[in-house]
Amino acid sequence: MPEEKTYPVPSWLTKDYVQEKLRAYFKSDTLKLEKLHIKPAIAKGKNYATVMTRINVEFTTKESVEKKATNFLIKTTFTKDPAAHVFIKYGVYTREMDMYQRILPKIGKLVKEEIQDPRRLFAGTVIVDRETDSLIFEDLTLEHYKVACRVRKLDLEHTHLVLEKLAEFHAAGAVLAERELGIFRENYDRGFYNKYTRGYQPVMTNLLKALSRSLNLDKELRQRYQAKIDRLINHVMVYGERSTTNNPGDFLTLAYGDLWTTNVMFQYDDEGHPTNAIFIDFLFSVWNSPAIDLHYFFSTSIHDNLRLLNQPALIQFYYYKLKEYLLKVKYSGHIPSLFDFQLQFRKRAFYAVFASPMFEPFMVYNGKEEPSLEQVISEDSSGIRFKDDVFQQEGLRKRLHLTLPHLEQWGLLDDM
Structure with missing residues (x-):
């Protein structure tokens, strides 16, 4: 290291x-x-x-x-960081300040008073300072909150807890939009994929190119998947935008947008069981289907057996929590059936393609190179060396033998 x-x-x-x-x-x-x-x-x-x-x-x-x-x-x-131009195009800095100053206090009140969960959902805000582009929060390590290991990922107990808290967040966001019309109209339409900017395109394409190069180290993966990955390079943004387009009849809410291991902190009881989970980063919160949060979370943050074998059951668990909380806050919009929600989840499935074989290797990287978004974007020798080291880790190659067949079975590596 x-x-x-x-x-x-x-x-x-x-x-x-x-x-x-x-x-x-x-x-x-x-x-x-x-x-x-x-x-x-x-x-x-x-x-x-x-x-x-x-x-x-x-x-x-x-x-x-x-x-x-x-x-x-x-x-x-990171206003002076070489890669800051990517984030600025998405409005993430002003959005997060708006979240902490205007949105999260209202969501927190809904969860506490109407869903009747006294536990924290996020850290309390001390100051939102737009002059210095900074936020000051309570330090929840004082209450023994801590981040789980991004490499080992989350077991079923942690996963259920995150899904429960996510359902609270989504239910509160949906009813808040209903009660305050237009509250998410400005600056909540730019997730990783959107119709306004393709600032993340060099990130997506460079990660796919590195993935393709890594397949040369494994004859079976190369023969079966390299041509499909190479073709995807030219279509990744189009497919992503298509998969996140909101359609009539979709259940929509404020999605968290960037739900992975290091953006969640857990509190534990004396026996080591997680008792609460809070979210700590709201840069990419976006008005969309809650399914994008589920895909992103499943693809980056939970044990492989849960990700590959238990997704329908996990969606069911989340769905019934969401329905319960929507009823508690007296949401008057249409609540989809479990069947319809499963279909909505499948329609957003391309989110799993960029989250799992592209972002997840970067997230769990523990090698010798210094990780940075600038290195992902860069196509010079240093940037290529970093990305190759990420995608040529032995553990990743083993996971690709599970991940790529899973995505292929869904038709996500073919023309869409």
């Missing part, structure tokens, strides 16, 4: 800045910041769209001269 590098501390993140924001958060003009300790929360290469910084603070107030100490997380955009 390469030595982990970190991003520099933002120049504006000073003691005066933090004191000003904490005074606003705690509603105390007398708050005095006594100590400020800053350190990276995630190493460079562990997150591809933002910089995460953890701050430890000690402060006093006029009301309580006794020092209080706590932590917060600060999320800052």
Whole structure:
């Protein structure tokens, strides 16, 4: 593994800045910041769209001269990163700020008061600062939340919990749109695939090219799949846009948009069983079918036996949770039958093609090269070396013997 590098501390993140924001958060003009300790929360290469910084603070107030100490997380955009132009085209930075400032408080209230689940669904927001393109959150590691291993992925117990919380999120999003018409009209129409921009096209095509090159190392995979993967390179964006087009009769809601292992944190009981799951990244939240979240999650984050053998049962589990919560919030729109929802899931199935053989290898990569979106986009020798190392990992080649036949059986590698 390469030595982990970190991003520099933002120049504006000073003691005066933090004191000003904490005074606003705690509603105390007398708050005095006594100590400020800053350190990276995630190493460079562990997150591809933002910089995460953890701050430890000690402060006093006029009301309580006794020092209080706590932590917060600060999320800052990669506005100067070489690959930032990709994200900017999708409006993800302003969207996430809007989510935390305007949308998530309403969703959280719906879940707590009408679905009657007192558990957290996301971290509380301290400050949304549009001048510095940053967000300050509660640090939920203080409540013993932690991210599961992205390489080992999730078992059935964790999977059921995520699906339960996802159903709450989707139900609340659907009824919020019903009660506040137009709330998702602006800037919630640009997921990875959309009709406005193809900013992710070099990412998609370069990953497919690297996948194709990796098949040369396995005669069976090369003979059976290489021609299909090569043909897909020229069609990936068209198929993706077609699969995410909303059609009359579809059940639609606010989809999370980027649901994979490292975007979920779990809390556990004393016996090690997960008791709650929260979502921690809302860059790609989009108005679409909840099926895209299911495909993305199944394809990137759960054990292979669940992904390949248990999908219909997992969809059924999710569907009945969704229906239960939609009834609790008195959603007045059409709730599809399980049969119709399974069909909707199949119509969005191309999401599994880019999520599983393309994104998932990148997500679980644990090799010697430094991962970055810039390296995925780059076609120079360094970028090609990185992508080849990702796709030539022995564990990935073994998974491809399971994944590619699975996708082929669905007709997802043929002309569509």
